[in-house]
Every structure is written in structure tokens, then in C-alpha cells.
Amino acid sequence: MRMVSDVAFYHFGLENMLGHKLSQMPAQALEDVQRFVLALNIDGCPLFKSTGLSAWPVLACVTNIKPRVIFPISIAVGVSKPKDLNFLVEAISDLDKALREGYVFNDKQFTVHLQCVICDAPAKAFVKCTKQYSGYYGCDKCCQKGFYIGRMTYPLISLFNMRTNTSFRNTSQPEHHKGLSPFTRLPIDMIEDFPIDYMHQVCLGVVKKLILRWIRGPIGDGRLSATQVSLISSNLQSLRPCIPREFARKPRKLEDIDRWKATELRQFLLYTGQFVLKDVLSHPYYNNFMVLSVAICILVSEEMAFNYRDYAHQLLQHFVSKCKDIYGREFLVYNVHSLVHLKKEVEKFGCLDKCAAWPFESYMQTLKRKVHCGQNPASQIVKRVLEENECKSEYSYKLNNQIYTKKPDNAYKIASGKYCEAVRRVTENSFMCRVYHSSEALFERPCDSRTLGFCMFNKHNYAMKTILRKDLVKRCLKFEMENQSVFLPLLHDFSQQNR
Numbered sequence: 001m002r003m004v005s006d007v008a009f010y011h012f013g014l015e016n017m018l019g020h021k022l023s024q025m026p027a028q029a030l031e032d033v034q035r036f037v038l039a040l041n042i043d044g045c046p047l048f049k050s051t052g053l054s055a056w057p058v059l060a061c062v063t064n065i066k067p068r069v070i071f072p073i074s075i076a077v078g079v080s081k082p083k084d085l086n087f088l089v090e091a092i093s094d095l096d097k098a099l100r101e102g103y104v105f106n107d108k109q110f111t112v113h114l115q116c117v118i119c120d121a122p123a124k125a126f127v128k129c130t131k132q133y134s135g136y137y138g139c140d141k142c143c144q145k146g147f148y149i150g151r152m153t154y155p156l157i158s159l160f161n162m163r164t165n166t167s168f169r170n171t172s173q174p175e176h177h178k179g180l181s182p183f184t185r186l187p188i189d190m191i192e193d194f195p196i197d198y199m200h201q202v203c204l205g206v207v208k209k210l211i212l213r214w215i216r217g218p219i220g221d222g223r224l225s226a227t228q229v230s231l232i233s234s235n236l237q238s239l240r241p242c243i244p245r246e247f248a249r250k251p252r253k254l255e256d257i258d259r260w261k262a263t264e265l266r267q268f269l270l271y272t273g274q275f276v277l278k279d280v281l282s283h284p285y286y287n288n289f290m291v292l293s294v295a296i297c298i299l300v301s302e303e304m305a306f307n308y309r310d311y312a313h314q315l316l317q318h319f320v321s322k323c324k325d326i327y328g329r330e331f332l333v334y335n336v337h338s339l340v341h342l343k344k345e346v347e348k349f350g351c352l353d354k355c356a357a358w359p360f361e362s363y364m365q366t367l368k369r370k371v372h373c374g375q376n377p378a379s380q381i382v383k384r385v386l387e388e389n390e391c392k393s394e395y396s397y398k399l400n401n402q403i404y405t406k407k408p409d410n411a412y413k414i415a416s417g418k419y420c421e422a423v424r425r426v427t428e429n430s431f432m433c434r435v436y437h438s439s440e441a442l443f444e445r446p447c448d449s450r451t452l453g454f455c456m457f458n459k460h461n462y463a464m465k466t467i468l469r470k471d472l473v474k475r476c477l478k479f480e481m482e483n484q485s486v487f488l489p490l491l492h493d494f495s496q497q498n499r
């Protein structure tokens, strides 16, 4: 290790790491592959609460092969963030070479494509050498000048000029820039290839901001009483038995919000919020939350995002402008504003999970767990990564196509569009199921819930049928409420398991 940018630094090298990872893959994984599509992630990750020590790895993910491969190209570790961007120089040189010359593995030539660089907002501004989101020209997607009301806000929801690769590289709006980013050396789009990461900006950003507003905001003005907060908490906890194994965490109390992880905020936004807030949050606030929830449900779903993106965009514009009415114009901070730019990400990447930080976050948590406080944690990390390179059996195909017959894992959507619970295996490839009929809408605003596949049934409206394994196509959450059974197909990419 050596000192770069005033922090301890180690360069693993793109070629070297990619070679190690590919040699651990099952041979058939590369059979039809001609190119490697990379996503990059740069973010500071605190190593131990007690020491203030953080790691700044440059992580790469090969997104077009399965199982997904993630590895560090380099890593910087220090008590403060790197003082400049010199810690990126070698990773960017490696990328430059790979993008130009491609990559040879086992005598086969592959091309290399850099699809995106995923960062949270502060890290993105840092690596792009631009003003932070708290500055007047801090939006990385549009040129609108912020409006300062004790904090920077971005009030426009349409009719702004978008930044482009050309305008960025020409420094057309000098107030946006602080210097020359080393990324400009690469043949990439300096705007479109740095997507909005909905894990940070929507889940940890907007959803958490909303919840904090409800429980700790100004009295009146939509703030919940202590009784209402504990009612929501007990609603959340009552759903714990219904949460299937795809979720690493079960719902916990709203009072624990400061410790909620991004996955818990996603679970609340997509699946549980609509139930636990109903009849507790007053109408304008509940309806406003539902507009956000439905829009993001659409945009995370690989099946719906592209086709319904215009509708989701209208919902998000409506959400942001309503936020101004009900929470005040100081609510329209950068994260809330950036919702109106999400449609563009879906147009480029397909759905929000394709350009989000989940898999990187998960990789870093795994790495962190292997490092212990004490002597030289930086070199401990480097050693762990190098040891993993030598491990030959790291990857194995674990395609989980098991069908479960016990609650809460046995709710499925059937190929025919119906919903069922598998209750018993009949043969190797068929299951006895309770198949529900006569669906009702779970909610009707802002649209019929069945548009998202969210359906409600009278719990007696079912018939026992034998269903083939191949027809049990989609895992669902199933909630039971008095006389009703509610099915919610899982919309997010749950192969990106997160803790």
C-alpha cells in the first residue's frame, strides 16, 4: 500500500481482478458472451463507528453475466475522505485501456463497455468535480438555478434545460463546475452515464424525509401524534409474519427510523406503506404518499417501467408539486426534485434496479464484516480481497427455483394471471394450490391497484387446483386482512440480496 490523495491506497487493477473473477466462473457462463458491460461504483463506506475510518473503493460489476461479479479495482482507506481525485487515476487508466482495446480471457477477445457510474449525490459531485446539490447550480441533470430558503431547493418540475454531455464537457454553465473530472478522459456521457441512484435518492432520501416529516416535523402540518406513530408501528409489526424469505429484514417500528436500512425503506415504499398508513395518515398526505409509491412501483418493475414510464413521470411531477402545497416549498430539495428526472434513467437503463447501488452496497457490507478493528484495517481489506481471488469455488449456480408450500413463502402469481397459494407437492413438477378468483382493487387512487398486479380477494373465493411448477411464475407477498387476502407480486429485483 502507498499514500495517494493523503489516504492509504492499493490498486488491484481491472485486468488482474477481472481475470481472477472470470476464472472462478462456471465455463458455461461465458459461452454466449462477446462483451463485458461494466457498472462502476464509487462511494465512501465507514468501516467502524468508533474510529472514523472510511474506505473509498472503486468497485466494478459485470452486469451482463450471471452470477453477477463484483470486485474492487482499487481502494483508498483513511480517516478523512481522499483530499483530491488522484486515487481515481489508475482505475480510470485501466478503464480507458479496456474500453479501447477490449479484454482477452482464455484466448477469447471480448469488448468492454462502461454502462454507468453509480454514486450517491455527494460522491457523484465529488468525482465529477461539480457543485454539491446544496449549491445554486447543483442539479446534475438540469440547469435550473436553485432557490435558497434556509436550504437549497429546486422548484421547477418541467420546462428546464437539460444538461448534455456536450454542455458538460464545454463547461457551458461554469457555475456548475469546480474543476476537471478525471472521468472526462473516458469516452462516456458525463450526464447520462451517471444515473440517479434510487436506493440513495428515493429510498434513503425522499422516503425517509417523508417519514421524518410525519413523526418529527412541525406540529400541525401533517405531523402525527405519538398515538398515531405507535399505531403505524404496531401495524408494521403485525405484517412481520407475512414477509417472505426474499426480504432480508422484517418491518420494524417507525420509532427506529434512524436505524432503518435502505431495503427497509424500499419495503415500506413499495409494499407495506399503503397498508400501515391507511386510515392513520390524513387524506392529502396519504394520497400524496400513494402517488409516489405507485410511480416507483412502476419504475422498479422490469415488466412495467418502460411501457408505463410516461404515466409514472406524470405521477412524480404531481407528487413533487403537491409536496410544495402540503409540506411547503422548502420540501423541494434536490432528492425530491430528482424524482422528475427518473423517467430518463428508465429510458436508458430499462428500470431503476438496473442503475442502483444495491449490489455494491451488499458487496461492501460483506467485505466490511471480514475486517476487524485493530491493526491496519486497510491492509486487512486488501488481504481479504486477494485471498478471495485464490478461492476457486466462490461461485456456483444457485438458481433458486424451489417452490415453497408453507407461509409466508407460498404465494405465487400463475402464468394465467391468477393468484394462488401452493399448499402441497403432488408430483415433482406439480403442486396442489388454492387458486383465488374474482379479484377486487386494493386501492383505486391514483390508479386501479390491479394495474400493478396488486389484487384483493374474498378469502373464501378459491378453488383447489393442481398447478404445474413452470406456471408458478412470480413470487408474491400475501397479506391477510379480516375477510380479505391480498396479493402483491414482488416488483423489485430480489436477486440483488441485501442485508
Ligand SMILES: [Zn+2]
Pocket (backbone or CB within 6 Å): 139, 140, 141, 142, 143, 144, 154, 337, 338, 341
Ligand atoms: Zn434537475
